[in-house]
Structure formats: structure tokens, C-alpha cells
Amino acid sequence: MPPDLLVSPELARALTELSAEIGRQLGVLISRAGTIEAVMVGTEREVIVPDLPNWKLGRKRLRGLRMVHTHLGEDTLTQDDLADLALLRLDAMLALSIQEGGLPARCSWAHLVPPNPDGRVYEVHPSVPLHRLECDLRAFLFGLDAQLAKADSLYDVRDGRERAILVSVSTQPRAIQEDSFEELRALARSAELVVLDAVMQRPHAIHPRYLLGQGKLREVVIKALQHGADLLVFDQDLTPLQVKAIGEVTEMRVIDRTQLILDIFARRAQSRDGTVQVELAQLKYRLPRLADRSTALSRLTGGIGGRGPGETRLEVDRRRVRDKIAHLERELAGLSRARAQRSARRTANRIPIVSIVGYTNAGKSTLLNTLTDSRVATADQLFATLDTTSRRLRTPREREILITDTVGFIRALPKDLLGAFRPTLDELRDADLLLHVVDASHPQVERHIESVEQIVDDLGLGAIPTVFVFNKTDRTDPDVTKALLARYGGMAVSALDATSLAPLLQEFDRRFGCEDVLPEAVCEASDGAVPTPEVLSSPH
Ligand SMILES: Nc1nc2c(ncn2[C@@H]2O[C@H](COP(=O)(O)OP(=O)(O)OP(=O)(O)O)[C@@H](O)[C@H]2O)c(=O)[nH]1
Ligand SMILES: [Mg+2]
Incomplete structure (x- = not known):
């Protein structure tokens, strides 16, 4: 023709x-x-x-x-x-x-x-x-x-970033769905995705196979094709069958919130602990999804959602994945033994430990930096920090304490990830005091506090004395700050401004200022036994 x-x-x-x-x-x-x-x-x-x-x-x-x-x-x-x-x-x-x-x-x-x-x-x-x-x-x-x-x-495709459409399908109240979706956007930014569009649907009933109704799904695909998007990111957790079904009708890669978080962690992990933990979490997440790997997993090649355990490892069967998991768990056990020894040494030296916890992006690393004049990386993105950092600090009354910054928390933190990060988070058990850093300027501040308290409880750290540190008050409505302090107690700071941290340093002195605050019992804990927090902490 x-x-x-x-x-x-x-x-x-x-x-x-x-x-x-x-x-x-x-x-x-x-x-x-x-x-x-x-x-x-x-x-x-x-x-x-x-x-x-x-x-x-x-x-x-x-x-x-x-x-x-x-x-x-x-x-x-x-x-x-x-x-x-x-x-x-x-x-x-x-x-x-x-x-x-x-x-x-x-x-x-x-x-x-x-x-x-x-x-x-x-x-x-x-x-x-x-x-x-x-x-x-x-x-x-x-x-x-x-x-x-x-x-x-x-859309500048030359930078090699993936182009995604975000999707949320939920029957929850609108406000909750919107907040969660806003957070998914932030996660997408952290994962360096180019977000081309965001589609939110509130159906009467969720479609069991595609979540979205057929008409809406078609609309999404047309948009995706028009913009040249290659990734669909769902804010809701998807079953392996749903990933497969949606992938087949859309010819796009499909991932959910958990996988996006896993991917961010895989990008960021640097220490041996961190990489082993993330790899373990990814393998655990994938294990139940290996059954039909000819289809669902064939899509997980490279890029977002395909990072970490490399493509070749996707070819291994379940037994080998289990072996690998067992191997990584042994390695982690070794790493945590070394940590236990370190922490026993610290306890023997009777240096009080203050651990910073809080929602991701609350300003934890910034606080550590300003308090100890360090340069831990900080960034306006979710999960900037994965690895634990400890720094020594001298209080105004010359008391030495150890401050620890660690990974941030998030609503509905994937179970596998929390499980895999347990060894790191277990270090928090050694803390004499938790600083719960809160981004007071965030519209969802109360929900963030709730999520963090829930995770702290899940980790069995609920008994450790905690001080709320309301951060970013330089950009928070003073009435909001006042209301937060009235409700939760604690103190208002701006981690960027060292002078605002004076009350916090005084608090350290109040708690740890006199050498004799820590009872002798602590010295005997050098055999690795974890002293109970009540013994370690001074009275309020
Ligand atoms: N305006 C203002 N910005 C702040 C303050 N503290 C931290 N930030 C900013 O908030 C962002 C997050 O700070 P980080 O210290 O990285 O937060 P983080 O809690 O360690 O975050 P993750 O490690 O990702 O969980 C950065 O852009 C900081 O510059 C503050 O007091 N005021
Ligand atoms: Mg940080």
C-alpha cells in the first residue's frame, strides 16, 4: 500500500x-x-x-x-x-x-x-x-x-527519573483520604518520581480486582499514555493479584505505598546494617508475591519498586529467597550482638542516652546537628535519615550525654520494614530519655503524634520517659504552638536556631545534671542486661 x-x-x-x-x-x-x-x-x-x-x-x-x-x-x-x-x-x-x-x-x-x-x-x-x-x-x-x-x-525525560501517576481509591472519610494522598505525594518526591497526575476516587464499593471502576481505570490509562507515564502508584496496599491485574490492563508498572517506602529506604540505606535490613524487608515483602513471578514480578525490573535485590535474584525460587532471608537474619543477629556489646560499654560508662524519635521530616537530624554542632545530612524530604547516628553533648553544667538520631516514623509503617528495622530501633531501648520531635507547623500534627506514640508503644518503648519537643515553631501559628504545649506539655523550639534550644539543655541538666542521679545498679548492667528505664531516669 x-x-x-x-x-x-x-x-x-x-x-x-x-x-x-x-x-x-x-x-x-x-x-x-x-x-x-x-x-x-x-x-x-x-x-x-x-x-x-x-x-x-x-x-x-x-x-x-x-x-x-x-x-x-x-x-x-x-x-x-x-x-x-x-x-x-x-x-x-x-x-x-x-x-x-x-x-x-x-x-x-x-x-x-x-x-x-x-x-x-x-x-x-x-x-x-x-x-x-x-x-x-x-x-x-x-x-x-x-x-x-x-x-x-x-517533562524533561532525560534526567532518567520515572514518571508516575498517583492513585487513591478509598471509602474512608474524605479528609483522611486526602491527608494520606498528600503524604503519598511527599513520598513520591522523596523517591524522586516525576508526578504527572493524581487521581482520587471515592467509590461506593472498591472494585475487588482493579480498585478503580473500569471507566475510571480507562481514564487513568489514557492520561498515563498521554503524559508518557510508566508507573502507577496506589496509596492503598495492593494484593499480588491486584498488582498483576492492573498491570495487565494498563501495560504499566504498578506499585503500592509500601513498595514505594521500601524503595526510598533501598535508595537511602548506606550502612551495612541499613542495607541488610532493607534487603530483608524487601525479600519478606516479595516472598508471598513470588508464586506467580512469571507475570507480576516480571514487571519489577529496575527503577522504582525494582531496586535492591537485583533482577537476577527475582529469578530465584521461594526456597532460595527463604535461605537468603535466613542468612540475612543471621547477619543481622551478628550485627546486633556487636551493638549490644557497644551499648553495654556505654551503660558501664554511665553516659545517659537521649534518643530522638519522631515523624519523618519533623527535624530530628537538624536538632541533633544544632545541639552537637554536627553535620548529619538533613533534607526537606521523607526518610532523609535511615542510619542511626550518636553524638556526645556537654550540657551547661558539664554533664556529658549521648544523643542519638534515627530513622523517622510514618503512618502505617510497613510491617516488614518495622520488623527488619527492629535491631536499629531496639537500640532505642537503651535510651534514658526520648525526645519526641514534632513538626508543629504540619497540618496533621496531631495525627503524626498519634502515629509515633503508637509505634513507640509497638516497639515496647512506652515506659521510657518522653519529652515533647515542638519544632519549627518559627513558622507555626503561635496559637497552635500554645495549644499543643497546653495539651501535651514539653517545649517549643526551632531546631534551626540554637538559642531556642536553651530550655532543652536545661532540661538535660535537670534530669542528668548531678552525677549521682544514676544509681550504682547501672554499673552492674555491663553484662548486657538492660536496666529498666525507671531505674535510669531521674524523677520528673
Ligand atoms: N523552618 C524550619 N525548618 C526546619 C526546622 N527544623 C528542621 N527544619 C527543616 O525541616 C526539614 C527536615 O529536617 P530533618 O532534620 O532532615 O528532619 P528529620 O526529622 O531528620 O527527617 P527524616 O530523617 O527524613 O525522618 C529540613 O529541610 C530542615 O531544614 C525548624 O525549626 N524550622
Ligand atoms: Mg533525619
């Missing part, structure tokens, strides 16, 4: 004649070289496009195939035709109506358009008699490819 025609008169005629004879729609997929790649026989009302295993979209913006098909009635393109055009990213979609006698009558055609402010996905050309159809196909495709590539460059 001539490369500059949408459809040759001969092919059109063959299709309409046969279609009229059998009373069904007929369709063909034509490559840019002009070869017919598939022939489809439909019903009276529709043709179904088959799977196109040899025509994967990959990073291309258009599939390189156009579809020409017959309509037994009007040539007007149906919603299904336009959805196929968008979902399959066809070069063009053309429908032919049939005259009496089987000859082609009129035709309509449509093609995709680059992302635009009106959110238009396609352009539909007015119906014309077939012999009046004017389209220089070669020039048209050249122009369209160029426009799509230009639209792409607006």
Missing part, C-alpha cells in the same frame, strides 16, 4: 465488500511500512483488537500501527473506537461505512494529540466520502511524532 495513504481504495473496497457479505465488522491493523499486521473479524457492532505482543509500545509515543475497520451503519467513530485509539496508542483510527452493493461509502478518522491545557486526548475529523479523504499520511505522522516528542521534553 502506498505509504502516504491512510487506506488504499483497493483495501477499503475489499473490507467493505466482505463485511457486507458476512454482516460483521472487519478490521485491519496496518504498519507504517504498509503491511497488514492483523485482520480482525468482529460482530455486527464491534471488533476486538487482539493482543499485540510483537508491537510493544515501550518508550515510543505511538505504536506504529493504524486501524482501519468497517461499520455496518454510520461511519461515526464510537466511544470504544476512540478508547482503543487512546489505550493502544494507535497512529490513527479510521471507520468506513458501506454503500448498498458493498462499496465504501463515507469515512471518519481520528488521531491522538499532544497533552494540552483542555485535556483533549484526540482529534476527530469530520466524516467525508472515502474518495474525498485527504491526508498525506507520511507528513502527518512525521508532524505528530515531532509534536509528541516536543511535549515529552517539557
